[in-house]
Amino acid sequence: MKTEADVLVVGGGIVGLATARALQLRKPGAHVVVIDKEDDIARHQTGNNSGVIHAGVYYTPGSYKARLCFDGRVRLVEYLQDKGIPHRIDGKLVVATNADEVDKMKEIQRRCQANNVPTQWMSREEFREVEPHAEGVAALQVKVTGVVDYKVVCQSYADDIRAAGGEIRTGTALVSGRPGLNDVTVETTQGPIVAKQVVTCGGLNADLVAKAMGARPETRIVGFRGEYYELTPEKSYLCNALIYPVPDPRFPFLGVHATKGIDGHVHLGPNAVIALAREGYSWTQINPRDMVQLAAFPGIWRLAQKYWKYSIGEVQRSFSKEAFVKATQKMMPEVQVEDVVRAGAGVRAQAMRPDGTLVEDFDFLHEHPRVLHVLNAPSPAATASLAIAEVIADKLAEAERVAI
Incomplete structure (x- = not known):
């Protein structure tokens, strides 16, 4: 079967697009193909986050997150300025x-x-x-903290990919993959694709995609839904930029905070509750297969045992506007229940180990020299996307040299 792509990137979120862009720009004569199962790019984590350009405040020094957030933020802001993409650095x-x-x-x-x-x-x-x-x-x-619309950033990355000779195919889901000695054959819902190398950036389905490619990840992706409220327009003056609480180091999430987005709307949140489907953006979105798989994973029960009191509070804030507002009032006491309305929700793809611990850093799996999996890339992956892409490109280049 004829080789169709030099590199196939599975996943059209911001990490996948940044990776494809970096690979295409490094080798202008190469052909990089991006596939995504949705009918458009950036449909999940990237398109449903708070739009924050993170500084790198909370990450362990020396970790991927700390290093790549710093480097990625600098690269991203330069990119936004160069492309004329609206953003603010209000702190x-x-x-x-x-x-x-x-x-x-x-x-x-x-x-x-x-x-x-x-x-x-x-x-x-x-x-x-x-x-x-x-x-x-x-x-x-x-x-140095700021805000941007990451959907706009993704469209710009996509334009860069196409302008450099790459290709993006939406509505194309990965079914399976077979790494070989000289190439990788990937079966998709639109037919097979043969590539010299493959990168998977599956986000909420990262572990399933890796398994479909024959890998053996030890971790499982657990979706944590973050729900938002929004200040009514006449109350948006209560927040000028971003206001965060001091996070409790005993718990894995930052707590409810206020973010004035690039559109001027002030979002409050998110909370963090277990999603009942990998792409479950509300309590009514339930996937029985996902629930069975989650219930069979020992890590989720160990996490629940450790954080059950914290989880009760998060669920309470999910169902009660009053509880959500009360958490906000701790740092913004003027906010009242009548000042907020329901906004959207996002689902964070978080890798978890069987012992119930969360994978705190970006995580890559490179079992086969021609296939690299991005297994864990939650926040600040959008901020760090251009830097993550360079790390992935370096890993692929080294693997290619070894293969030769």
């Missing part, structure tokens, strides 16, 4: 509401210093000049 405030949170915020500041993230410690009087409607005893300002 964010991490607000401490009591003395215990002040101590935790000092640790956050130390981590920022280790990650080369510039910060400024602010008193109550100082931070209220920036966010007059925030409340607390002190705040940490992270000036």
Whole structure:
């Protein structure tokens, strides 16, 4: 069967598109093909996130997340400026509401210093000049945080791919793959594709895609749905940019925060509840097969045992606007129940080990020299996309040299 692509990228989210772009630009004469099962690109994680350009505040120093978020943010902002894509770099405030949170915020500041993230410690009087409607005893300002519409970024990446000679095929789902000595045959719903190398960026289906390609990932993707509320237009003045709480280090999520998006709307959230389908954006979206697979995975029960009290609060905020607003009022006391309306939801693809621990860093699986799987790329993957793409391109180039 004739080789159809130099590299096949499975997944049309922001990581897949950034990867295809990097590979096509590195080898202008090559042919990179992107496939995605949906009828358009960026339909899941990328198209349903808060649009934050992250600084790298919370990540373990030296980790992929810390290094690639820093590098990726610089690359992304330069890209946005070069392409004329609307964005804002307004900074964010991490607000401490009591003395215990002040101590935790000092640790956050130390981590920022280790990650080369510039910060400024602010008193109550100082931070209220920036966010007059925030409340607390002190705040940490992270000036390099910003916002953008990542769907627009993805369209721009896609334009770059096509302009450089690459191809994007939507409505094309991977069925299976057979890595060989000289190439890889991938069966899709639109027929077979033979490629010299394959990269899978399956997001919410990353583990299933890897298994379909013959890999043996130890982790499983668990979907955590994050639900948002939105301030009514007449109350959007309550937030100028981004206002975050001090996260509790005992728990894996940041807590409800306020984000003024590129469109001027202020979103509150997200919470974090288990999705009842891999692409379950509401409680009514239930996939029995996904539920059976999830119930059979020991990690989910161990996670539930460890965080059951925290989970109850998240579920309560899912069903109760009053509970959601109460969490917001901790740092924005002027927000009232009548000031918020339901907004959208996103599902975070989080890799989990069988012992119930979450994979904290970006994770790659490279069992076969011609196939690389991106198994875990949650936030800040959108911010870091251009840097992640370079890492993947380097890995493929090294594998190609070894194969030769």
